[in-house]
Amino acid sequence: MYNKIELPFEYNALEPYIDEETVKTHYGKHLQTYETNLNKALEGYEEYTKGKTLDQLIKNLADLPEEIRTAVVNNGGGVSNHNLYFSILSPNAKKSPEGKFLEEINKTFGSLENLKEELTNAAISQFGSGYAFLVKDKDSKLSIVKRVNQNSPVMDDLIPILTIDVWEHAYYLKYKNLRADYVKNIWNVIDWGKVQGLYEDCHNI
Ligand SMILES: [Fe+2]
Structure with a gap:
């Protein structure tokens, strides 16, 4: 089970x-x-x-x-x-990561704001049902990927640590066709403390 x-x-x-x-x-x-x-x-x-x-x-x-x-x-x-x-969602979401994780974000994306913007764009532009993910690879390098339907980055040896669900069922009741508004608003409840915990977790799949 x-x-x-x-x-x-x-x-x-x-x-x-x-x-x-x-x-x-x-x-x-x-x-x-x-x-x-x-x-x-x-x-x-x-x-x-x-x-x-x-x-x-x-x-x-x-x-x-x-x-x-x-x-x-x-x-x-x-x-x-x-x-x-x-x-990774929380009403008391920590608004920023810290330490080594933040350093890695700055190194890879330039800044946390840039990362959020890239992930937002990936989520908005995912055609049809799917997800945008922040993933780490086996060397703990970060990247942003999109996946269609319920495909998981795990299938490609990547470990997802943050995701934005952009299936219509995730937002349509409130936002109707305005996916971009949902994606912009979800940052208010994405808990960087939890994402950081997944980044730092050395456990392999
Ligand atoms: Fe969903």
Whole structure:
């Protein structure tokens, strides 16, 4: 069994930037469906999942029987991507990283503001459903990537540490077609303390 994370805040905690109804539906319905469908697809394949984290499954797709790979990409990616998304949002978001992580950001992007601008542009320009991510590679180098649908950067040996979900279900109830407004506002609730924790985590997938 692979599970969605416990939501680390109340449904209405991200108001006014992300509204209560959206969090309820997004976490309680959309993410729940990915979790349910993932576990259903993996029934009878316990020998392949035993002792493996979800990200290990996603990263080593070729080790899985072909008939379940698509379900693992779509529903497993759906659980993994959403778990990251909900884990880095907070009503008491720390507004800036610090220390070595901030140094690495400055080195790679010039400044935190530049990084935020690049990530904002990546999220706004992702065509159709998908995500923009801040990722680190095996040498802890940072970069920004976009992915379509529920594809995860984990599939490409990258470790995602921040993500912006730009599926319409993430913003449409409040923002309708104005994805850019949602992406600009989400910075108010992205917790750099949590992102920094993931950057500093040496644990490999
Ligand atoms: Fe989503």
